[in-house]
Amino acid sequence: MNLLQAGRAWARRIKRDVMTLWFARKHPRTPWHAKALGVLVVAYALSPIDLIPDFIPVLGYLDDVILLPALIWLAVRLLPTDVLAQCRAQAEQWLLEARARPRSRAGAVAIVALWIVLGLLLGAWLYGRGWTARHG
Numbered sequence: 855m856n857l858l859q860a861g862r863a864w865a866r867r868i869k870r871d872v873m874t875l876w877f878a879r880k881h882p883r884t885p886w887h888a889k890a891l892g893v894l895v896v897a898y899a900l901s902p903i904d905l906i907p908d909f910i911p912v913l914g915y916l917d918d919v920i921l922l923p924a925l926i927w928l929a930v931r932l933l934p935t936d937v938l939a940q941c942r943a944q945a946e947q948w949l950l951e952a953r954a955r956p957r958s959r960a961g962a963v964a965i966v967a968l969w970i971v972l973g974l975l976l977g978a979w980l981y982g983r984g985w986t987a988r989h990g
Contacts, residue, residue: 871926872899873945874938881937888932895925897960904965 875892878884884892899922908914930938 868923868926870942870945870949871930872896873948874933874941875926875929876900877941877944877948878933878937881941883934883937885932885934888929891925891929891932895922895929897964898922899926901965 872895875896879889879892879896904914904917906913906917908918933941
């Protein structure tokens with residue numbers, strides 16, 4: 855298996871596990887902490903907006919290559935074995951039939967809200983340090 859094929863297989867597993875978490879969020883035997891993390895991971899993974907925009911060199915892809923897979927790995931590990939197997943089977947079936955990935959508007963709204971809050975906090979911090987008086 856060459857590097858390109860390995861990368862494609864890895865991307866398919868990531869997509870499958872995101873959909874696994876999608877199905878696990880409604881499974882009655884999924885523990886609350888796994889549901890909570892799973893919902894956050896799915897909302898972020900399916901959001902059309904990244905936490906770190908891709909146009910930022912190097913950092914822009916860290917969330918796609920490191921952060922998101924690590925969160926998916928953790929959320930999947932929190933699922934009971936039988937729930938994981940059942941939800942993975944559902945995800946694989948869904949991927950075979952649908953071929954389209956759902957979008958998460960809630961995830962996009964959460965990312966935009968986070969950026970707004972961070973911007974306001976940065977503005978308040980700069981204002982408190984007198985930055986506007988010296989530079990404005």
